[in-house]
Amino acid sequence: MQSITIGKLAKNVGIGAGALRYYEQLGLLPPAQRTASGYRVYGAAAATRLRFIRRAQALGFSLEEVAELLALSDNPRARARDVKRVTQAKIADIAQRIDALERMKQGLATLEANCSGHGHTGECPILAALNQENS
Amino acid sequence: MQSITIGKLAKNVGIGAGALRYYEQLGLLPPAQRTASGYRVYGAAAATRLRFIRRAQALGFSLEEVAELLALSDNPRARARDVKRVTQAKIADIAQRIDALERMKQGLATLEANCSGHGHTGECPILAALNQENS
DNA sequence: CTTGACCCTATACCTTACTGTAAGGTTTAA
DNA sequence: TTAAACCTTACAGTAAGGTATAGGGTCAAG
Numbered sequence: 001m002q003s004i005t006i007g008k009l010a011k012n013v014g015i016g017a018g019a020l021r022y023y024e025q026l027g028l029l030p031p032a033q034r035t036a037s038g039y040r041v042y043g044a045a046a047a048t049r050l051r052f053i054r055r056a057q058a059l060g061f062s063l064e065e066v067a068e069l070l071a072l073s074d075n076p077r078a079r080a081r082d083v084k085r086v087t088q089a090k091i092a093d094i095a096q097r098i099d100a101l102e103r104m105k106q107g108l109a110t111l112e113a114n115c116s117g118h119g120h121t122g123e124c125p126i127l128a129a130l131n132q133e134n135s
Numbered sequence: 136m137q138s139i140t141i142g143k144l145a146k147n148v149g150i151g152a153g154a155l156r157y158y159e160q161l162g163l164l165p166p167a168q169r170t171a172s173g174y175r176v177y178g179a180a181a182a183t184r185l186r187f188i189r190r191a192q193a194l195g196f197s198l199e200e201v202a203e204l205l206a207l208s209d210n211p212r213a214r215a216r217d218v219k220r221v222t223q224a225k226i227a228d229i230a231q232r233i234d235a236l237e238r239m240k241q242g243l244a245t246l247e248a249n250c251s252g253h254g255h256t257g258e259c260p261i262l263a264a265l266n267q268e269n270s
Numbered sequence: 271c272t273t274g275a276c277c278c279t280a281t282a283c284c285t286t287a288c289t290g291t292a293a294g295g296t297t298t299a300a
Numbered sequence: 301t302t303a304a305a306c307c308t309t310a311c312a313g314t315a316a317g318g319t320a321t322a323g324g325g326t327c328a329a330g
Contacts, residue, residue, distance in 0.1 A: 005306075018290080022288060026287095035307095037296055037307080038307080040308090055265050059242050069265070073265075076255060076257060079255065080253060080258060084247060084261065087247045091247060094239055098233055098237065101232055109226060115218065121215055126215075129190075152277090174276090174326080175277085175278090197317090
Protein backbone atom coordinates (compact mmCIF):
# COMPACT_ATOMS: atom_id res chain seq x y z
CA MET A 1 0.00 0.00 0.00
CA GLN A 2 1.47 3.35 -1.01
CA SER A 3 1.43 5.89 1.77
CA ILE A 4 1.87 9.62 1.41
CA THR A 5 2.58 12.61 3.58
CA ILE A 6 0.07 15.27 4.50
CA GLY A 7 1.25 17.77 1.89
CA LYS A 8 0.86 15.33 -0.98
CA LEU A 9 -2.54 14.17 0.18
CA ALA A 10 -3.62 17.78 0.55
CA LYS A 11 -2.48 18.56 -2.97
CA ASN A 12 -4.19 15.46 -4.35
CA VAL A 13 -7.56 16.46 -3.02
CA GLY A 14 -7.09 20.19 -3.54
CA ILE A 15 -7.15 21.35 0.05
CA GLY A 16 -4.64 22.88 2.49
CA ALA A 17 -2.55 20.70 4.79
CA GLY A 18 -3.79 22.81 7.70
CA ALA A 19 -7.34 21.85 6.84
CA LEU A 20 -6.43 18.16 7.13
CA ARG A 21 -5.03 18.68 10.62
CA TYR A 22 -8.17 20.60 11.44
CA TYR A 23 -10.39 17.75 10.22
CA GLU A 24 -8.39 15.30 12.30
CA GLN A 25 -8.86 17.55 15.31
CA LEU A 26 -12.62 17.66 14.67
CA GLY A 27 -12.74 13.89 14.32
CA LEU A 28 -13.69 13.89 10.64
CA LEU A 29 -10.50 12.02 9.90
CA PRO A 30 -9.19 9.31 12.23
CA PRO A 31 -5.82 10.12 13.82
CA ALA A 32 -3.27 9.41 11.13
CA GLN A 33 -0.51 6.88 11.58
CA ARG A 34 2.88 8.40 12.20
CA THR A 35 6.44 7.73 11.10
CA ALA A 36 9.13 7.32 13.72
CA SER A 37 9.82 11.04 13.46
CA GLY A 38 6.17 11.98 13.93
CA TYR A 39 5.08 12.71 10.37
CA ARG A 40 1.52 11.81 9.49
CA VAL A 41 1.21 9.05 6.90
CA TYR A 42 -1.92 8.39 4.88
CA GLY A 43 -3.15 5.48 2.79
CA ALA A 44 -5.70 5.42 -0.01
CA ALA A 45 -8.70 5.45 2.36
CA ALA A 46 -7.89 8.98 3.53
CA ALA A 47 -8.27 10.49 0.05
CA THR A 48 -11.62 8.74 -0.39
CA ARG A 49 -12.81 10.10 2.91
CA LEU A 50 -11.64 13.60 2.08
CA ARG A 51 -13.50 13.54 -1.23
CA PHE A 52 -16.60 12.44 0.64
CA ILE A 53 -16.17 15.44 2.90
CA ARG A 54 -15.71 17.84 0.01
CA ARG A 55 -18.72 16.54 -1.90
CA ALA A 56 -20.94 16.72 1.15
CA GLN A 57 -19.75 20.28 1.79
CA ALA A 58 -20.52 21.20 -1.80
CA LEU A 59 -24.06 19.94 -1.20
CA GLY A 60 -24.41 22.40 1.66
CA PHE A 61 -23.66 20.18 4.65
CA SER A 62 -21.74 21.83 7.47
CA LEU A 63 -18.71 20.00 8.84
CA GLU A 64 -20.78 18.99 11.83
CA GLU A 65 -23.35 17.43 9.52
CA VAL A 66 -20.61 15.80 7.49
CA ALA A 67 -19.32 14.26 10.70
CA GLU A 68 -22.79 12.84 11.30
CA LEU A 69 -22.93 11.38 7.81
CA LEU A 70 -19.46 9.90 8.21
CA ALA A 71 -20.40 8.36 11.53
CA LEU A 72 -23.40 6.72 9.86
CA SER A 73 -21.23 5.64 6.97
CA ASP A 74 -18.66 4.16 9.34
CA ASN A 75 -21.17 2.22 11.38
CA PRO A 76 -22.22 -1.00 9.62
CA ARG A 77 -25.23 -1.29 11.91
CA ALA A 78 -26.53 2.17 11.04
CA ARG A 79 -29.71 2.50 9.03
CA ALA A 80 -30.21 3.97 5.60
CA ARG A 81 -33.24 5.66 7.12
CA ASP A 82 -30.97 7.79 9.29
CA VAL A 83 -29.01 9.01 6.30
CA LYS A 84 -32.25 9.79 4.54
CA ARG A 85 -33.44 11.72 7.59
CA VAL A 86 -30.29 13.88 7.70
CA THR A 87 -30.62 14.52 3.98
CA GLN A 88 -34.27 15.46 4.23
CA ALA A 89 -33.55 17.81 7.11
CA LYS A 90 -30.87 19.48 5.03
CA ILE A 91 -33.24 19.81 2.07
CA ALA A 92 -35.81 21.47 4.32
CA ASP A 93 -33.16 23.77 5.75
CA ILE A 94 -32.00 24.82 2.30
CA ALA A 95 -35.60 25.34 1.18
CA GLN A 96 -36.14 27.67 4.12
CA ARG A 97 -33.06 29.67 3.28
CA ILE A 98 -34.20 29.92 -0.33
CA ASP A 99 -37.60 31.19 0.79
CA ALA A 100 -36.03 33.84 3.00
CA LEU A 101 -33.80 35.01 0.17
CA GLU A 102 -36.74 35.04 -2.25
CA ARG A 103 -38.66 37.28 0.11
CA MET A 104 -35.70 39.64 0.40
CA LYS A 105 -35.28 39.71 -3.35
CA GLN A 106 -38.97 40.41 -3.86
CA GLY A 107 -38.88 43.24 -1.36
CA LEU A 108 -35.87 44.81 -3.02
CA ALA A 109 -37.29 44.33 -6.51
CA THR A 110 -40.46 46.16 -5.51
CA LEU A 111 -38.43 49.07 -4.17
CA GLU A 112 -36.18 49.10 -7.18
CA ALA A 113 -39.08 49.13 -9.63
CA ASN A 114 -40.45 52.29 -8.01
CA CYS A 115 -37.16 54.13 -8.35
CA SER A 116 -36.67 56.18 -11.49
CA GLY A 117 -32.98 56.57 -10.75
CA HIS A 118 -33.24 60.30 -11.33
CA GLY A 119 -32.84 63.22 -8.99
CA HIS A 120 -31.49 63.52 -5.50
CA THR A 121 -31.90 61.05 -2.69
CA GLY A 122 -34.52 63.24 -1.07
CA GLU A 123 -37.05 61.84 -3.54
CA CYS A 124 -35.66 58.30 -3.60
CA PRO A 125 -38.50 55.86 -2.90
CA ILE A 126 -36.05 53.18 -1.74
CA LEU A 127 -34.71 55.33 1.06
CA ALA A 128 -38.22 56.57 1.78
CA ALA A 129 -39.40 53.00 2.26
CA LEU A 130 -36.51 52.19 4.58
CA ASN A 131 -37.41 55.24 6.60
CA GLN A 132 -41.08 54.40 6.85
CA GLU A 133 -42.40 53.97 10.35
CA ASN A 134 -44.49 50.89 9.64
CA SER A 135 -42.77 47.53 9.68
CA MET B 136 -37.44 67.06 22.60
CA GLN B 137 -37.61 63.96 24.76
CA SER B 138 -34.31 62.22 25.09
CA ILE B 139 -33.74 58.68 26.30
CA THR B 140 -30.89 56.54 27.48
CA ILE B 141 -29.34 53.73 25.51
CA GLY B 142 -31.21 50.96 27.32
CA LYS B 143 -34.62 52.44 26.58
CA LEU B 144 -33.78 53.14 22.96
CA ALA B 145 -32.50 49.60 22.61
CA LYS B 146 -35.70 48.20 24.06
CA ASN B 147 -37.82 50.44 21.84
CA VAL B 148 -36.27 49.12 18.67
CA GLY B 149 -35.80 45.56 19.92
CA ILE B 150 -32.04 45.37 19.92
CA GLY B 151 -29.28 45.03 22.52
CA ALA B 152 -27.62 48.09 24.03
CA GLY B 153 -24.28 46.57 23.11
CA ALA B 154 -25.33 46.52 19.48
CA LEU B 155 -26.01 50.26 19.60
CA ARG B 156 -22.51 50.95 20.90
CA TYR B 157 -21.22 48.65 18.20
CA TYR B 158 -23.11 50.56 15.50
CA GLU B 159 -21.73 53.82 16.82
CA GLN B 160 -18.26 52.36 16.65
CA LEU B 161 -18.85 51.29 13.04
CA GLY B 162 -20.13 54.76 12.19
CA LEU B 163 -23.70 53.66 11.44
CA LEU B 164 -24.90 55.91 14.25
CA PRO B 165 -23.35 59.32 14.83
CA PRO B 166 -21.60 59.66 18.21
CA ALA B 167 -24.38 60.20 20.71
CA GLN B 168 -24.60 63.29 22.86
CA ARG B 169 -23.61 62.72 26.45
CA THR B 170 -24.84 63.82 29.83
CA ALA B 171 -22.39 65.44 32.25
CA SER B 172 -21.71 61.97 33.68
CA GLY B 173 -21.03 60.45 30.29
CA TYR B 174 -24.32 58.68 29.58
CA ARG B 175 -25.37 58.54 25.95
CA VAL B 176 -28.57 60.45 25.24
CA TYR B 177 -30.70 59.90 22.15
CA GLY B 178 -33.43 61.90 20.46
CA ALA B 179 -36.17 60.72 18.12
CA ALA B 180 -33.87 60.64 15.07
CA ALA B 181 -31.86 57.77 16.51
CA ALA B 182 -34.83 55.41 16.64
CA THR B 183 -35.70 56.26 13.03
CA ARG B 184 -32.16 55.55 11.96
CA LEU B 185 -32.08 52.27 13.86
CA ARG B 186 -35.29 51.13 12.22
CA PHE B 187 -33.76 51.98 8.86
CA ILE B 188 -30.81 49.79 9.76
CA ARG B 189 -32.99 46.90 10.86
CA ARG B 190 -35.18 47.04 7.76
CA ALA B 191 -32.19 47.16 5.48
CA GLN B 192 -30.66 44.20 7.32
CA ALA B 193 -33.90 42.27 6.96
CA LEU B 194 -33.67 42.89 3.21
CA GLY B 195 -30.30 41.20 3.20
CA PHE B 196 -27.96 44.19 3.29
CA SER B 197 -24.79 43.74 5.32
CA LEU B 198 -23.91 46.41 7.86
CA GLU B 199 -21.29 47.68 5.44
CA GLU B 200 -23.94 48.06 2.76
CA VAL B 201 -26.30 49.66 5.25
CA ALA B 202 -23.56 52.17 5.99
CA GLU B 203 -23.36 52.95 2.29
CA LEU B 204 -27.11 53.45 2.06
CA LEU B 205 -27.08 55.66 5.14
CA ALA B 206 -24.26 57.74 3.71
CA LEU B 207 -26.31 58.25 0.55
CA SER B 208 -29.36 59.01 2.62
CA ASP B 209 -27.44 61.53 4.70
CA ASN B 210 -25.97 63.35 1.74
CA PRO B 211 -28.50 65.75 0.14
CA ARG B 212 -26.33 65.97 -2.99
CA ALA B 213 -26.31 62.19 -3.51
CA ARG B 214 -28.20 60.73 -6.45
CA ALA B 215 -31.15 58.40 -6.43
CA ARG B 216 -29.28 56.53 -9.16
CA ASP B 217 -26.62 55.49 -6.64
CA VAL B 218 -29.20 54.04 -4.30
CA LYS B 219 -30.73 52.19 -7.21
CA ARG B 220 -27.32 50.83 -8.16
CA VAL B 221 -26.65 49.48 -4.65
CA THR B 222 -30.10 47.92 -4.63
CA GLN B 223 -29.65 46.29 -8.01
CA ALA B 224 -26.28 44.89 -7.01
CA LYS B 225 -27.88 43.39 -3.92
CA ILE B 226 -30.68 41.87 -5.96
CA ALA B 227 -28.12 40.24 -8.26
CA ASP B 228 -26.16 38.99 -5.26
CA ILE B 229 -29.23 37.46 -3.68
CA ALA B 230 -30.24 35.87 -6.99
CA GLN B 231 -26.84 34.20 -7.18
CA ARG B 232 -27.13 32.85 -3.68
CA ILE B 233 -30.59 31.51 -4.48
CA ASP B 234 -29.22 29.75 -7.57
CA ALA B 235 -26.44 28.13 -5.58
CA LEU B 236 -28.90 26.90 -2.96
CA GLU B 237 -31.26 25.63 -5.66
CA ARG B 238 -28.46 23.58 -7.14
CA MET B 239 -27.61 22.12 -3.73
CA LYS B 240 -31.23 21.33 -3.07
CA GLN B 241 -31.62 19.66 -6.45
CA GLY B 242 -28.53 17.54 -5.84
CA LEU B 243 -29.78 16.43 -2.46
CA ALA B 244 -33.31 15.80 -3.74
CA THR B 245 -31.95 13.52 -6.44
CA LEU B 246 -29.98 11.52 -3.88
CA GLU B 247 -32.90 11.39 -1.50
CA ALA B 248 -35.32 10.17 -4.17
CA ASN B 249 -33.07 7.15 -4.83
CA CYS B 250 -33.01 6.14 -1.19
CA SER B 251 -35.64 3.66 -0.03
CA GLY B 252 -34.84 4.38 3.58
CA HIS B 253 -34.60 0.65 4.30
CA GLY B 254 -31.71 -1.52 5.25
CA HIS B 255 -28.22 -0.79 6.44
CA THR B 256 -26.00 2.02 5.29
CA GLY B 257 -23.97 -0.37 3.18
CA GLU B 258 -26.69 -0.17 0.54
CA CYS B 259 -27.49 3.51 1.04
CA PRO B 260 -27.34 5.27 -2.35
CA ILE B 261 -26.75 8.65 -0.69
CA LEU B 262 -23.55 7.52 0.97
CA ALA B 263 -22.62 5.62 -2.18
CA ALA B 264 -22.91 8.80 -4.22
CA LEU B 265 -20.79 10.75 -1.76
CA ASN B 266 -18.17 8.04 -2.02
CA GLN B 267 -18.16 7.95 -5.81
CA GLU B 268 -14.84 8.72 -7.41
CA ASN B 269 -16.21 10.99 -10.12
CA SER B 270 -16.76 14.63 -9.28
C1' DC C 271 -27.97 56.33 52.71
C1' DT C 272 -28.13 52.20 50.76
C1' DT C 273 -29.74 48.97 47.31
C1' DG C 274 -30.67 47.81 42.72
C1' DA C 275 -31.00 49.09 38.15
C1' DC C 276 -28.76 51.56 35.10
C1' DC C 277 -24.64 53.37 32.53
C1' DC C 278 -19.43 53.60 31.09
C1' DT C 279 -15.00 51.48 28.82
C1' DA C 280 -12.20 47.80 27.43
C1' DT C 281 -11.58 43.34 26.51
C1' DA C 282 -12.80 38.67 25.60
C1' DC C 283 -15.69 35.45 23.53
C1' DC C 284 -19.09 33.17 20.11
C1' DT C 285 -19.88 30.75 15.34
C1' DT C 286 -17.66 28.33 11.02
C1' DA C 287 -14.02 26.79 8.43
C1' DC C 288 -10.25 27.47 7.99
C1' DT C 289 -5.31 30.24 7.09
C1' DG C 290 -1.10 32.18 8.85
C1' DT C 291 2.80 32.38 11.95
C1' DA C 292 6.45 31.10 15.20
C1' DA C 293 9.78 28.07 16.57
C1' DG C 294 11.61 24.07 15.80
C1' DG C 295 12.72 19.06 13.81
C1' DT C 296 13.32 16.05 9.31
C1' DT C 297 14.23 14.68 4.75
C1' DT C 298 16.00 15.22 0.23
C1' DA C 299 18.75 17.07 -3.58
C1' DA C 300 22.98 19.13 -5.04
C1' DT D 301 27.21 19.14 4.17
C1' DT D 302 24.26 22.37 3.70
C1' DA D 303 20.13 24.57 2.00
C1' DA D 304 15.53 23.99 0.44
C1' DA D 305 11.46 21.97 1.18
C1' DC D 306 9.12 19.37 3.97
C1' DC D 307 6.96 18.22 8.58
C1' DT D 308 5.56 19.05 13.83
C1' DT D 309 2.79 21.72 17.60
C1' DA D 310 0.54 25.62 19.43
C1' DC D 311 -1.38 29.79 19.08
C1' DA D 312 -3.25 33.89 16.67
C1' DG D 313 -6.08 35.86 13.25
C1' DT D 314 -9.95 36.24 9.59
C1' DA D 315 -15.01 37.42 8.37
C1' DA D 316 -19.70 39.23 10.44
C1' DG D 317 -22.45 40.74 13.89
C1' DG D 318 -22.76 40.87 17.62
C1' DT D 319 -22.94 39.02 23.18
C1' DA D 320 -20.70 38.57 27.69
C1' DT D 321 -17.75 39.94 31.27
C1' DA D 322 -14.89 42.71 34.49
C1' DG D 323 -14.42 46.60 37.03
C1' DG D 324 -16.13 50.67 37.90
C1' DG D 325 -19.38 55.05 38.15
C1' DT D 326 -24.42 56.99 38.44
C1' DC D 327 -29.21 57.54 39.36
C1' DA D 328 -33.89 56.75 41.55
C1' DA D 329 -36.65 54.65 45.13
C1' DG D 330 -37.41 53.70 49.80
